[in-house]
Amino acid sequence: MSTRRGLWTAWVLPPLTVLIVLLFWEAVTRAGVVSPLQFPRMSDTLVALWHEFGSSRLWGAVGATLLGWAIGMAITVVLGVAVGTALAVNPFALRSAAPVIEIFKAIPAIAILPLVILVAGATLPMKVFLICFAAFWPFVIQVIYGVQSMDQVVLDTSRALGVRGIRRFLSVSIPSASPYLVTGMRIASAQALILAVVAEIVGGAEGIGRNILLAENSGTSAYPTMYAYILVAGLLGIVLTGAFFLMERRLMHWHESQRNIRASNRAVGA
Amino acid sequence: MSRLTTSAVRVSRPSSAIRLKGIGRVLTPLWLPVLLLVAWWALSARSTSPFFPPLPDILVETWNQWVVFGAWTNAVSSVQNLLIGYVAGVLIGVIGGSLLWRLRLLRTATNPIIYFLYVLPAPALLPAMIAIFGIGDMRKIALIALGAIWPTLLNTLDGMRGIDAVKFDTARALRLGGWRRYFSLVLPGAAPQIAAGMRASLTVGIILVVVSEMVASNSGIGYFILQAQAEFAIKKMWTGILVLAILGTVLNYLFMFAERLVLRWYYRSRALHGA
Numbered sequence: 095m096s097t098r099r100g101l102w103t104a105w106v107l108p109p110l111t112v113l114i115v116l117l118f119w120e121a122v123t124r125a126g127v128v129s130p131l132q133f134p135r136m137s138d139t140l141v142a143l144w145h146e147f148g149s150s151r152l153w154g155a156v157g158a159t160l161l162g163w164a165i166g167m168a169i170t171v172v173l174g175v176a177v178g179t180a181l182a183v184n185p186f187a188l189r190s191a192a193p194v195i196e197i198f199k200a201i202p203a204i205a206i207l208p209l210v211i212l213v214a215g216a217t218l219p220m221k222v223f224l225i226c227f228a229a230f231w232p233f234v235i236q237v238i239y240g241v242q243s244m245d246q247v248v249l250d251t252s253r254a255l256g257v258r259g260i261r262r263f264l265s266v267s268i269p270s271a272s273p274y275l276v277t278g279m280r281i282a283s284a285q286a287l288i289l290a291v292v293a294e295i296v297g298g299a300e301g302i303g304r305n306i307l308l309a310e311n312s313g314t315s316a317y318p319t320m321y322a323y324i325l326v327a328g329l330l331g332i333v334l335t336g337a338f339f340l341m342e343r344r345l346m347h348w349h350e351s352q353r354n355i356r357a358s359n360r361a362v363g364a
Numbered sequence: 365m366s367r368l369t370t371s372a373v374r375v376s377r378p379s380s381a382i383r384l385k386g387i388g389r390v391l392t393p394l395w396l397p398v399l400l401l402v403a404w405w406a407l408s409a410r411s412t413s414p415f416f417p418p419l420p421d422i423l424v425e426t427w428n429q430w431v432v433f434g435a436w437t438n439a440v441s442s443v444q445n446l447l448i449g450y451v452a453g454v455l456i457g458v459i460g461g462s463l464l465w466r467l468r469l470l471r472t473a474t475n476p477i478i479y480f481l482y483v484l485p486a487p488a489l490l491p492a493m494i495a496i497f498g499i500g501d502m503r504k505i506a507l508i509a510l511g512a513i514w515p516t517l518l519n520t521l522d523g524m525r526g527i528d529a530v531k532f533d534t535a536r537a538l539r540l541g542g543w544r545r546y547f548s549l550v551l552p553g554a555a556p557q558i559a560a561g562m563r564a565s566l567t568v569g570i571i572l573v574v575v576s577e578m579v580a581s582n583s584g585i586g587y588f589i590l591q592a593q594a595e596f597a598i599k600k601m602w603t604g605i606l607v608l609a610i611l612g613t614v615l616n617y618l619f620m621f622a623e624r625l626v627l628r629w630y631y632r633s634r635a636l637h638g639a
Binding site: 103104107108109110111115131132133186190191192193194197199200201203204205206207208209211212213224278284286287289290291292295296301302303306307309310314317319320321323327328332334335341 | 379392393394395396397400411469472473475476477478479480481483484486487488489491492495496559566567568572575578579586592593598601602604605608609612613615617638
């Protein structure tokens with residue numbers, strides 16, 4: 095295939111599809127195939143989105159969702175790296191803790207949502223706790239994988255050079271495990287965002303999820319606003335997940351595990 | 365392998381691991397869960413906090429609520445919706461992923477749409493599903509299916525694209541073509557990653573079934589838990605949490621068991637290569 099055609103498909107086709115889908119949406123709702131009581135018009139939704147972009151309501155909600163996500167992620171990463179590393183270097187501790195991690199990972203975080211709402215109310219701590227509970231277990235497993243995958247030669251070299259303790263942790267363990275850490279963070283981030291939205295829809299905490307439900311509850315005239323917020327939730331997902339993809343590529347380009355991944359990653363970005 | 369979306373804790377280490385013998389080998393993975401249960405039992409035994417009733421009371425109440433008073437119908441409704449939605453979502457995911465693998469232009473074209481739907485936090489779609497399908501079971505199933513499609517679809521596509529080119533050359537030499545190539549090379553080759561995607565879909569599905577029951581619903585475990593919370597019947601709420609936790613754990617272990625069974629050849633060959 096010639097490069098020109100490759101460029102054309104890579105840069106023109108995707109935006110074109112988005113345009114076609116948007117036009118199809120408009121056509122279907124305009125022709126009355128789908129009742130406006132169920133699905134608003136694309137143009138109305140984009141107008142609502144534009145309107146919301148100019149209001150403090152949207153930015154307040156985005157800020158609240160992001161704040162919960164960020165605090166939850168920070169706690170998850172710090173705790174996860176500490177616990178995961180400690181477990182990975184001690185076979186007895188790992189064998190003991192593995193079933194507990196498996197069981198807690200299998201418990202859906204949403205199960206404890208009503209309890210957390212009772213104890214903490216519709217607040218930021220409630221959201222953060224749920225996010226941590228959902229994101230911690232899959233992340234800690236990736237940390238364990240990462241530390242275990244360390245090259246024996248690297249370990250021996252660092253031992254021969256007398257690097258140990260906290261220095262070994264920071265300059266050997268963390269860099270070697272970093273591809274797993276970043277992958278773990280991407281998985282944790284997706285979980286965190288889902289749970290943030292759940293905490294807002296079911297728990298009533300401030301954020302995008304609550305605004306979606308509020309718009310749904312205030313009748314069909316607010317449906318364009320509801321879909322506008324759903325679009326915002328998706329855009330937020332794109333920004334956050336995209337940020338971790340870039341990190342995986344930019345930060346980790348030196349790591350050997352990335353060399354093959356990059357080649358297979360190009361088209362889907364999954 | 366770092367791109368698999370979920371994974372289980374890998375315990376055995378070929379070298380350096382302490383070889384625990386006999387009883388120790390069996391007991392090591394057991395003592396911590398047992399200790400935690402005993403600690404819960406002991407610490408909650410004389411609890412007067414309204415939020416954390418004693419564990420024995422919760423267990424008795426669980427028997428009463430779920431067996432005697434017949435709340436098990438809620439669990440049946442949840443599992444039923446979950447299974448229908450999940451199977452539909454996974455089927456669409458595998459078929460869609462295969463189509464995208466086969467049709468390169470379609471893959472490039474739909475990339476932004478699929479990516480958008482993949483990263484969109486699925487619970488955000490619940491109000492839209494209520495608006496479209498009303499408040500019956502249909503919108504629960506639709507939401508679960510819609511959330512379950514994307515992890516499976518992307519992992520299917522990824523797994524198929526990751527198959528060694530040499531294998532396709534071999535297939536060509538053996539004159540394997542069309543559907544036979546698909547079923548005897550492409551699908552098995554991508555199976556480990558499809559399974560990883562299906563596991564991620566199951567996690568999303570469990571969240572979605574409960575979320576859909578917690579908003580504008582009158583059946584299911586999620587409804588039961590939230591109803592108990594609204595009545596401030598804390599013990600009753602705990603029984604729902606317990607049932608949901610057990611259900612989630614059992615479903616996950618069932619999945620892992622089925623995965624081991626179906627992918628037996630894969631795990632065996634990986635063990636042979638010492639990976």
